Amino acid sequence: MRELIHPGQLRGHKAVVVGAGASGRAAVRLLLALGAEVTLLDKAEPSDAVRAFIEETAVAFQSGAHSAGQFTGADMIVLSPGIARASLEKELTGIPEQKIMAELELASWFFDAPVIAVTGTNGKTTTVSLIAHMLETAGKKVFLGGNIGTPPSEYLLSGERADVLVLEVSSFQLQNCHSFHPQVGVLLNFSPNHLDYHKDMEEYLRAKLQLFAVQAAGNLAIAPLEMRDELERRAFTKASRTYFVPTERFTDVTRLVGPHNKANMEAAWLAVRPFGVTEEQARAAVATFTPKPHRLQIVAEKRGVLFVDDSKATTLDAVAAAVASFDRPIRLLAGGKFKGGEPAALVPLLKERVKSIGLFGASREVFEPAWAPHLPVFWEPTLEPAVRKLFAEAQEGDVILLSPGTSSFDLYGSYKERGDDFKRIAEGL
Numbered sequence: 001m002r003e004l005i006h007p008g009q010l011r012g013h014k015a016v017v018v019g020a021g022a023s024g025r026a027a028v029r030l031l032l033a034l035g036a037e038v039t040l041l042d043k044a045e046p047s048d049a050v051r052a053f054i055e056e057t058a059v060a061f062q063s064g065a066h067s068a069g070q071f072t073g074a075d076m077i078v079l080s081p082g083i084a085r086a087s088l089e090k091e092l093t094g095i096p097e098q099k100i101m102a103e104l105e106l107a108s109w110f111f112d113a114p115v116i117a118v119t120g121t122n123g124k125t126t127t128v129s130l131i132a133h134m135l136e137t138a139g140k141k142v143f144l145g146g147n148i149g150t151p152p153s154e155y156l157l158s159g160e161r162a163d164v165l166v167l168e169v170s171s172f173q174l175q176n177c178h179s180f181h182p183q184v185g186v187l188l189n190f191s192p193n194h195l196d197y198h199k200d201m202e203e204y205l206r207a208k209l210q211l212f213a214v215q216a217a218g219n220l221a222i223a224p225l226e227m228r229d230e231l232e233r234r235a236f237t238k239a240s241r242t243y244f245v246p247t248e249r250f251t252d253v254t255r256l257v258g259p260h261n262k263a264n265m266e267a268a269w270l271a272v273r274p275f276g277v278t279e280e281q282a283r284a285a286v287a288t289f290t291p292k293p294h295r296l297q298i299v300a301e302k303r304g305v306l307f308v309d310d311s312k313a314t315t316l317d318a319v320a321a322a323v324a325s326f327d328r329p330i331r332l333l334a335g336g337k338f339k340g341g342e343p344a345a346l347v348p349l350l351k352e353r354v355k356s357i358g359l360f361g362a363s364r365e366v367f368e369p370a371w372a373p374h375l376p377v378f379w380e381p382t383l384e385p386a387v388r389k390l391f392a393e394a395q396e397g398d399v400i401l402l403s404p405g406t407s408s409f410d411l412y413g414s415y416k417e418r419g420d421d422f423k424r425i426a427e428g429l
């Protein structure tokens with residue numbers, strides 16, 4: 001990849017990067033390597049890590065509230081995934097759409113290996129990890145990154161080469177892509193999410209479908225069968241299209257639980273077939289695949305009570321999938337910063353499988369009115385007392401399931417911190 005990036009390619013171009021997180025810093029490194037004049041903006045005062053980055057790269061940095069003047073004369077504006085376009089609507093007024101982009105869009109200009117890109121409301125990380133494992137089992141060299149970890153700009157600058165790039169991509173990234181077009185694009189599912197970021201469900205769906213918008217006839221689009229009528233009505237892509245349903249193809253060899261993972265495994269298999277992976281190789285990969293932390297991960301068992309960390313379940317659909325994954329009685333932990341959806345829609349499933357619900361942190365006012373008329377529900381301000389109360393009432397054979405249906409940002413810095421705290425609490429009981 002390195003020979004594709006030359007110091008003078010963007011000489012004379014002025015670039016502005018908004019957001020000093022991992023994606024923003026990766027974009028700065030790539031732009032500087034291409035010879036652009038770069039300014040990095042962030043509303044927050046720089047952390048120690050950002051200060052070290054500024055010193056290392058000598059990039060111009062401005063903190064504080066954004067203004068239209070910061071973007072005047074910019075040839076390229078790179079928005080980090082956490083920066084909603086709507087939050088800069090006034091500052092970006094009059095700037096052509098093509099000048100505003102995601103780090104993913106910028107990096108994609110320099111890809112010289114085929115790309116499998118996966119989006120969807122739930123299951124992205126599990127599915128891209130499984131895709132990468134299937135390809136590696138078949139002898140391919142794989143780069144796994146995007147929303148899951150390493151930004152693609154960092155990959156380009158590393159000088160590493162891969163046979164296939166496997167990318168987890170979010171609606172935040174896709175909303176600011178114009179020419180990015182994977183050879184294989186996968187939409188796993190779609191349900192209410194990020195309505196604190198997108199103005200409505202239509203904008204959220206359009207962002208997801210941008211994954212397919214620039215695909216050509218030789219590319220492949222993979223989507224759930226239940227969405228076929230909606231997608232075909234929209235004429236969403238020029239690529240060949242394959243629609244999937246959950247199957248039993250790998251259930252005899254997998255450690256992944258739940259109907260949703262049957263769908264994820266089928267989508268992964270369809271994504272790798274064009275790269276010469278055989279079903280035998282895919283089965284071998286599924287058999288040795290270990291679920292990622294915080295995704296229906298068993299973290300402890302005490303007095304016959306199983307503790308399961310599903311902290312990555314930040315949507316109500318993910319909660320439903322988790323609850324449907326167990327035959328054992330469930331005691332559910334939910335709460336945090338609500339991202340949208342209809343809690344009342346889960347009531348029939350919860351009544352069937354859940355014995356009690358412990359709410360913690362934020363969004364009590366969302367969950368309690370919907371669920372308390374139908375099930376035993378209590379609330380605690382933090383996670384630990386909620387776990388202890390559920391454990392005190394649990395019986396042998398029960399599952400205490402952390403599947404919050406929300407983001408973690410009321411009490412924790414990430415869903416990982418929330419899951420780790422749950423494990424600590426469970427192990428200490």
